Amino acid sequence: MAPEESTEAARLLPSFERRFLAARALRSFPWQSLEEKLRDSSGPELLLDILQKTVKHPLCVKHPPSVKYARCFLSELIRKHEAVHTEPLDELYEALAEVLMTTEPTQCHRSYLLPSGDSVTLSESTAIISHGTTGLVTWDAALYLAEWAMQNPAAFAHRTVLELGSGAGLTGLAICKTCHPSAYIFSDCHSCVLEQLRGNILLNGLSLETDVTDPARHPEHNTCNSESPRVTVAQLDWDVVTAPQLAAFQPDVVIAADVLYCPETVLSLVRVLQRLSAYLKNQQAPDAYIAFTVRNPETCQLFTSELGIAGIPWEAVPHHDQKLFPYEEHSEMAILKLTL
Numbered sequence: 001m002a003p004e005e006s007t008e009a010a011r012l013l014p015s016f017e018r019r020f021l022a023a024r025a026l027r028s029f030p031w032q033s034l035e036e037k038l039r040d041s042s043g044p045e046l047l048l049d050i051l052q053k054t055v056k057h058p059l060c061v062k063h064p065p066s067v068k069y070a071r072c073f074l075s076e077l078i079r080k081h082e083a084v085h086t087e088p089l090d091e092l093y094e095a096l097a098e099v100l101m102t103t104e105p106t107q108c109h110r111s112y113l114l115p116s117g118d119s120v121t122l123s124e125s126t127a128i129i130s131h132g133t134t135g136l137v138t139w140d141a142a143l144y145l146a147e148w149a150m151q152n153p154a155a156f157a158h159r160t161v162l163e164l165g166s167g168a169g170l171t172g173l174a175i176c177k178t179c180h181p182s183a184y185i186f187s188d189c190h191s192c193v194l195e196q197l198r199g200n201i202l203l204n205g206l207s208l209e210t211d212v213t214d215p216a217r218h219p220e221h222n223t224c225n226s227e228s229p230r231v232t233v234a235q236l237d238w239d240v241v242t243a244p245q246l247a248a249f250q251p252d253v254v255i256a257a258d259v260l261y262c263p264e265t266v267l268s269l270v271r272v273l274q275r276l277s278a279y280l281k282n283q284q285a286p287d288a289y290i291a292f293t294v295r296n297p298e299t300c301q302l303f304t305s306e307l308g309i310a311g312i313p314w315e316a317v318p319h320h321d322q323k324l325f326p327y328e329e330h331s332e333m334a335i336l337k338l339t340l
Helices: 003-021 031-040 045-053 058-062 067-084 090-100 140-151 170-178 191-203 243-247 263-279 297-309
Strands: 107-113 119-125 160-164 183-188 230-235 253-257 287-293 314-316 333-339
Touching: 003 031, 003 045, 003 058, 003 107, 031 045, 031 067, 045 067, 045 090, 058 107, 067 090, 119 170, 119 191, 140 170, 140 253, 140 287, 140 333, 160 170, 170 183, 183 191, 191 230, 243 263, 253 263, 263 297, 287 297, 297 333
Parallel strands: 160 183, 160 253, 183 230, 253 287
Antiparallel strands: 107 119, 287 333, 314 333
16 A cells, blocks of 8 residues: 555544444445545555454454444445455455344444543443433433543542433543543433443443442542542432432532433423532532533523523533544534533
8 A cells, every 4th residue: 555545544544443333324434535545546455454443343343333233334335345346355245244144132332432542332222212211322412521521631530420311321431431530420210221331331341339329438439549430320310319319429520411302301400400509508519511412402492591590500611622432523512511
């Protein structure tokens, strides 16, 4: 491969790698750029490199995406190759044959590469809605909040973080691996979500504590020198949780991502924040960061209006430019910082 071809390939490979590991929509891949490079290339090296960065990637081999996804990806890769070269590439067909012989499970994996060289791997449902909940998959605002957190680690370092509506766990796992919190409390209300969440925490090499509300029993996790945070999972129903129960978590930071999807959840979330704020009014108030995708402006407006009624000041966090994860480029996302 000529030096200029090598440079162009070096730009394409990370794009294919990040998108495939995260199982992003195939339409988001730079297929047109690939076709152009294949026309200018005389050999199969680029396609073989893409194969190694995707289907044959060590993370993918150990924690594969859905069978359907891998099949569709390889079929498209083969089409791009055949459109330019008449000679078949055996490695592509062998990879496709291997995938075709695999049974499709109900769970698949998505992996996200971190700047540190580490990664977060999640086991997720192959369906967007499963068991009556959307919490078994990762949504874009979770990626956006995780990016912001990794660019602002001081907001979480050596602090206790309470996450509301953790879902599959992407944001929390990224924070635990890169921002050095002293304790992290994942929470959700659906039993299937909680079961998957616990599995994902263990999958990423973190240990789970059973005692959620008494960090004093684990003083070794309260020191600045602790290498890993104390991690717990709490079942938290926003409609029934009490102010004392929330305060028992003793959070320094409260976060949530992609939980503003309908008016009912907006109202429930504001009530939770209001209870926490009222109970801690004589103590140092925790910071709160709420990230969301602007799907319906009326829902977002309802959230800010209800915050005003509840007496909770807020401000918009400036958009960050460094995109570490592959998500929908044209989605409008935002983070609000609340003063509880």
